[in-house]
Amino acid sequence: MAKVFVPKERAEGETRVAASPETVKRLVKEGFEVVVETGAGRRASFVDSQYEAAGAKVVSGDAVKAGWAEADVVVKVAPVGPNESVGGHEADAMREGAVLISFANPHQELAGVAKLRDRKVSALAMELVPRISRAQSMDALSSQASIGGYKAVLLAAAKLDKYCPLLMTAAGTIQPARFVIMGAGVAGLQAIATARRLGAIVEVSDVRPAVKEQVESLGGKFIDFPMDESGEGQGGYARELTPEQLKAQQAVVRKRVLEADVVITTALIPGRPAPKLITADMVEEMREGAVIVDMAITAGGNCELSEPGETVKHGVTIIAHPNLPGTLPLDASLMYARNVQTLLLLFGKGGEIKLDLEDEIIDGALLTHDGKVRHAPTQQALTGAQS
Numbered sequence: 001m002a003k004v005f006v007p008k009e010r011a012e013g014e015t016r017v018a019a020s021p022e023t024v025k026r027l028v029k030e031g032f033e034v035v036v037e038t039g040a041g042r043r044a045s046f047v048d049s050q051y052e053a054a055g056a057k058v059v060s061g062d063a064v065k066a067g068w069a070e071a072d073v074v075v076k077v078a079p080v081g082p083n084e085s086v087g088g089h090e091a092d093a094m095r096e097g098a099v100l101i102s103f104a105n106p107h108q109e110l111a112g113v114a115k116l117r118d119r120k121v122s123a124l125a126m127e128l129v130p131r132i133s134r135a136q137s138m139d140a141l142s143s144q145a146s147i148g149g150y151k152a153v154l155l156a157a158a159k160l161d162k163y164c165p166l167l168m169t170a171a172g173t174i175q176p177a178r179f180v181i182m183g184a185g186v187a188g189l190q191a192i193a194t195a196r197r198l199g200a201i202v203e204v205s206d207v208r209p210a211v212k213e214q215v216e217s218l219g220g221k222f223i224d225f226p227m228d229e230s231g232e233g234q235g236g237y238a239r240e241l242t243p244e245q246l247k248a249q250q251a252v253v254r255k256r257v258l259e260a261d262v263v264i265t266t267a268l269i270p271g272r273p274a275p276k277l278i279t280a281d282m283v284e285e286m287r288e289g290a291v292i293v294d295m296a297i298t299a300g301g302n303c304e305l306s307e308p309g310e311t312v313k314h315g316v317t318i319i320a321h322p323n324l325p326g327t328l329p330l331d332a333s334l335m336y337a338r339n340v341q342t343l344l345l346l347f348g349k350g351g352e353i354k355l356d357l358e359d360e361i362i363d364g365a366l367l368t369h370d371g372k373v374r375h376a377p378t379q380q381a382l383t384g385a386q387s
Contacts, residue, residue, distance in 0.1 A: 001351045003033045004344070005071035006056075007064070007090075008040040011078035013322065015043040015329035018075040018102065020337040021050040027341065028055035031351025035059055035067045037085075044333035068093035072353055075340050076102035079109045080116065091115035099353060101340050103127055103140070104367050105298075106378040110385050113378055116368045122355060123367040124343065127270075128375060130364040138343040138361065142186045143335040148324035149190030149266065152293040153179075155324075156262040157198060159317050161289040165199025176201050180256045181220070182277050182302060183266035184211040187295055191264050192220040200262070205253050205277075207245075225252055246275060253277065258285050264293045265302035274299040288315030298322050 004027060006019040017040050019027075024034050036051045038060040048058045059067055064085045068074065074094060079102060086093035091112055094100065097120055104125035106113050116123045126140040136142075157164055160177060167174040177200045181191050184206040195202045196219040204215045205223040212222040225248065257263055257278060263286075267275050274296035283292070283305050294306040297320035305313045306320040325332040347355050347362060355369070356362055366374045373379040 001031060001033050002072040002348060002353050003035060003070060004073045004075060005067040006034065006036040006040050006075055007068065007083075008037045009077055010083050010090075011081060013326060014078045015323075015326045016077045016333045016336055017041040017044045017046065017329075018077050018333075018337060018340050020044075020334050021046055021054040022334070023337040023341040024051055024056045025054040027344070030345060030348070032073075032348065033057070033351075035071070037064050037067060041333070044329040046333070065093065069095055071095070071098055073099045073101065073344060073348070075344070076100070077336060079103060079105050080112050081109075089115055091119055091121065094119055094121050096120045098122070099124065099355070101126065101343060106367055106375060107381060110378070110382055113368065113373060114382060117371060117373050120371045122369045124362070124365045125367040125375070126339065126343075126365070128365045128367060129343065130361055132360065135361050138339050138346070140336055140339040143339055144325040144332060145185065145187040145266075146190045147328050147332050147335070148295055149187035149264075150194050151324045151327055152187070152264050152266075152295055152319075153191050153194040153198065153262075155319050155321070156264065156291045156293050159291045159319065160261060162261060163199075164195070177261040178259060179203070179262045179264065180205070180253070180260040181264045181266070182206075182253070183268075184208070184215050184220075184222075185266060185268075187266040188264075189214060189218060191266065192218045195262075195264075196220065203256050203260075205249070205256075207249065223252060223256065225249055246277075250277065250279065250282075254282060257282050258287075260286070260290060262291045262293070264295065266295045267302050268296050268299055272299070274302050276302065276304050278303040278305075280304045283316050283318070284314045286314070286316050290316045292316060292318045294318060294320040295324065 027034050034056040036056045036058050038048055038058050068086050080090040083090045100121050100123040129135050129138050163174050164177045166176040179195045179200045179202045181188050181204045184204050192202050202220040204220040215222045294301045294303045296302045308322055310319050
């Protein structure tokens with residue numbers, strides 16, 4: 001019987017947990033022994049007694065270190081890092097040959113990747129799960145981005161100095177708020193839907209013409225770009241634009257941004273710094289009281305003036321929260337835990353672990369395995385960092 005360990009997250013601001021009482025119950029039914037660190041789900045509104053009722057063993061103190069050392073599978077949200085309960089780094093606390101399922105942020109957490117490699121841990125990175133139809137139920141990037149897009153609109157509406165909907169009142173007509181949403185991936189589409197529910201006028205920019213139909217189906221107006229080729233990249237993401245293409249995009253969007261009450265940016269390119277879509281001079285020319293929500297701050301931000309947290313520049317409120325899904329930890333954890341469960345059960349039949357390297361999903365998600373870094377871009381980055 002394989003043992004699954006669910007630790008409490010130590011990363012600053014991380015409120016989510018990688019297993020819910022619901023998924024623990026399913027894993028136990030499938031033949032796994034599940035050990036949960038006490039308080040692991042507290043910030044997501046899951047109490048220890050719920051995990052115990054689902055069949056898990058809840059541990060604390062010295063037993064936490066044993067949980068790390070004896071687990072066949074460790075499931076987490078944030079990348080492995082320092083942890084006082086194990087007396088060092090979490091990767092060093094795992095046994096050789098164990099499996100880790102978590103976000104890995106490999107391009108920024110190279111030291112952690114190297115430790116996982118050296119410990120011969122088979123690390124399945126949730127952000128590397130292939131974007132194919134068979135893996136949709138394991139796609140944590142999408143499940144968490146959807147939550148982030150929703151919350152971004154609510155934060156903007158709460159900070160905005162005017163109503164979102166059109167209102168006909170005895171005191172006259174109140175014009176609706178104008179939203180510009182940059183990027184029509186999962187986060188952007190959820191932001192469009194949420195802003196439209198609030199009654200705002202929504203314009204949307206994206207370098208991928210293929211998303212135009214989705215944008216319009218949600219009630220948004222698509223901003224067309226004069227591009228010689230599509231900005232579509234691998235896995236449905238946008239590709240990195242050339243400096244000339246980025247400049248042309250900024251020129252087209254500029255007028256809309258300057259007229260907007262709210263701008264929400266969601267543009268991310270896997271493994272690359274976020275493209276700068278809003279320049280400092282654009283912020284300076286926006287109306288005082290406008291709001292920018294920069295969802296790409298973990299990759300440097302889409303706005304040149306973004307800083308982690310909330311700032312006011314030239315009278316414009318810039319919100320750059322590094323973990324929007326974590327602000328709704330209950331549902332974010334429920335969705336993430338289901339993603340993890342589905343991935344685990346792909347290679348954990350009957351409580352036994354067997355990684356099939358021929359499986360497209362396993363092969364794509366494996367960051368480290370058998371003492372090697374399997375993800376080529378991360379291996380290249382490690383080689384460059386060590387040279």
